[in-house]
Amino acid sequence: MARVDLDVPFSEKDEAKALGARWDPQAKVWYIPEGKESAPFARWLPQQGDANLANEPEFKIRSLWYFLIESSSHCWKCGNRTRVHAFMLPEDHEQFEYAEEDEAFTLASPSGYWMRQGEIGTVSNVYGLSPKVLAQLRCHTTRYRPAYSQQAGATYYMNHCEHCGAKLGDFYMHSEPGGAFFPMSAADASKMILRKVDAPFEANGSVGYASENFVECMQRKDDQ
Ligand SMILES: [Zn+2]
Numbered sequence: 655m656a657r658v659d660l661d662v663p664f665s666e667k668d669e670a671k672a673l674g675a676r677w678d679p680q681a682k683v684w685y686i687p688e689g690k691e692s693a694p695f696a697r698w699l700p701q702q703g704d705a706n707l708a709n710e711p712e713f714k715i716r717s718l719w720y721f722l723i724e725s726s727s728h729c730w731k732c733g734n735r736t737r738v739h740a741f742m743l744p745e746d747h748e749q750f751e752y753a754e755e756d757e758a759f760t761l762a763s764p765s766g767y768w769m770r771q772g773e774i775g776t777v778s779n780v781y782g783l784s785p786k787v788l789a790q791l792r793c794h795t796t797r798y799r800p801a802y803s804q805q806a807g808a809t810y811y812m813n814h815c816e817h818c819g820a821k822l823g824d825f826y827m828h829s830e831p832g833g834a835f836f837p838m839s840a841a842d843a844s845k846m847i848l849r850k851v852d853a854p855f856e857a858n859g860s861v862g863y864a865s866e867n868f869v870e871c872m873q874r875k876d877d878q
Pocket residue numbers: 729730731732733734815816817818819820
């Protein structure tokens with residue numbers, strides 16, 4: 655399989671690079687190295703001439719506001735506890751759903767529609783963040799940044815240990831009961847800190863929903 659060339663604006667080159675894109679100095683073009691997942695680079699893939707693609711939003715998860723969650727996790731490498739971060743979305747957040755072929759005719763946007771989720775969700779495996787959300791995140795941490803996960807076979811925004819720099823993958827923290835973002839009791843939740851950010855959230859990734867989220871037990875330290 656040949657490499658895939660990307661259409662990366664100059665202002666986004668650092669982001670493309672962080673996700674693993676390479677620069678071809680001869681052709682003066684960024685590209686996805688052979689064998690690498692193309693999904694994280696979707697926003698820079700050249701247009702296929704498909705009308706549906708042109709109507710697709712850059713980010714598939716959106717919300718009018720959000721919480722930045724701070725929790726703590728055990729580092730598998732150095733054994734210390736380290737602060738870790740994630741995003742939590744209110745019930746009104748929406749995800750872009752792709753239309754079935756027969757529905758597409760009746761929709762304003764033929765590729766799909768926004769759907770309100772109706773539940774509080776936690777975002778994981780983030781492979782795209784709007785520049786505004788990223789800037790807000792950087793006020794609190796530089797240790798949540800793109801890294802390659804062997805387990806997921808992809809690059810996504812991942813926490814890193816504040817003591818030794820080890821990568822701390824999302825799976826353990828989001829999907830294992832008792833993980834940093836999967837509280838099992840009010841006591842677990844009371845160690846987590848929520849910071850409300852009164853600005854739109856836009857990202858690509860997965861949203862997880864818990865049967866019991868203990869949100870009311872978490873500490874609140876809202877940004878001004
Ligand atoms: Zn560590």
